[in-house]
Amino acid sequence: MALIRFDAFDPLSNLLALQQELERFIRNPAFNLGPSGYGAYPPINIFEDREGTVIISEIPGLDPSKLEISGAGRTVTIHGERKREEVNATGYHRRERPFGEFSRSIQLPNDLDMAQATAKYENGVLTLKIPKVEAARPRQITVNAAS
Amino acid sequence: MMPEQEIVTKEKQQVQGTESTRPGRYYVPDVDICEYPDKLMLWADMPGVSEKNVEVMLKDSTLTLTGTVSPETYNNLSPVYTEYNVGNYFRQFALNEDIDESRIQARMRNGVLEVELPKREHAKPRKIEVRTA
Numbered sequence: 001m002a003l004i005r006f007d008a009f010d011p012l013s014n015l016l017a018l019q020q021e022l023e024r025f026i027r028n029p030a031f032n033l034g035p036s037g038y039g040a041y042p043p044i045n046i047f048e049d050r051e052g053t054v055i056i057s058e059i060p061g062l063d064p065s066k067l068e069i070s071g072a073g074r075t076v077t078i079h080g081e082r083k084r085e086e087v088n089a090t091g092y093h094r095r096e097r098p099f100g101e102f103s104r105s106i107q108l109p110n111d112l113d114m115a116q117a118t119a120k121y122e123n124g125v126l127t128l129k130i131p132k133v134e135a136a137r138p139r140q141i142t143v144n145a146a147s
Numbered sequence: 148m149m150p151e152q153e154i155v156t157k158e159k160q161q162v163q164g165t166e167s168t169r170p171g172r173y174y175v176p177d178v179d180i181c182e183y184p185d186k187l188m189l190w191a192d193m194p195g196v197s198e199k200n201v202e203v204m205l206k207d208s209t210l211t212l213t214g215t216v217s218p219e220t221y222n223n224l225s226p227v228y229t230e231y232n233v234g235n236y237f238r239q240f241a242l243n244e245d246i247d248e249s250r251i252q253a254r255m256r257n258g259v260l261e262v263e264l265p266k267r268e269h270a271k272p273r274k275i276e277v278r279t280a
Contacts, residue, residue, distance in 0.1 A: 043231040045230060085259075124259060
């Protein structure tokens with residue numbers, strides 16, 4: 001699995017490289033999500049880095065206080081509600097944006113340390129970082145010379 | 148009131164037609180447009196776009212919305228499973244209403260662009276008093 005590396009001097013081709021990399025793993029059949037798969041709200045992308053698993057989800061227009069994230073065992077649940085902004089409009093020209101209450105549970109393949117998980121909501125994007133449990137982290141093993 | 152439907156994820160639609168000179172995909176943001184007696188209100192979902200990277204332009208009755216995302220967020224992350232792709236946003240609307248360009252206001256909040264398009268004075272509906280003869 002290739003690690004995405006971006007050349008800091010060329011942000012334009014970076015986006016294309018990112019898009020191609022994401023495309024390669026689109027609805028990866030080798031990954032078992034558990035109860036709610038593709039089509040459930042919100043859409044998610046799952047990544048790995050050295051520390052653990054990173055789940056990124058696009059949920060624009062959310063009141064962060066209405067967002068609840070819970071984790072138990074290998075399952076993470078994202079629960080929230082999107083509410084409409086407009087009130088008392090005299091007419092609608094377009095109504096495309098989805099609204100309502102949602103709850104999605106994601107099953108992760110590794111043992112993760114839910115107690116150390118962090119969540120950030122910025123520009124309508126939720127980033128959930130869940131580190132691996134201590135025992136699952138890669139360790140440097142010292143080689144001792146035989147005396 | 149319409150009954151609240153179950154919220155589902157829609158596949159992102161790529162912008163068709165005009166091709167950008169910059170590489171990378173552009174997506175069509177979902178929008179809501181509402182009409183009020185004195186203004187039009189527009190909301191566009193542009194997750195991942197900050198207030199610095201959004202552009203709202205009205206020229207010759209064409210409203211253009213552009214949002215750019217920054218791929219830096221994904222540095223050193225390797226995907227294992229994906230459901231959506233990221234990209235910039237682009238959408239244009241031809242406005243029939245007579246909009247007062249000087250008073251347009253736009254705000255970006257939690258990945259949602261909100262544009263207030265006030266109607267010109269003469270375009271506002273007026274109640275006409277009916278008097279008895």
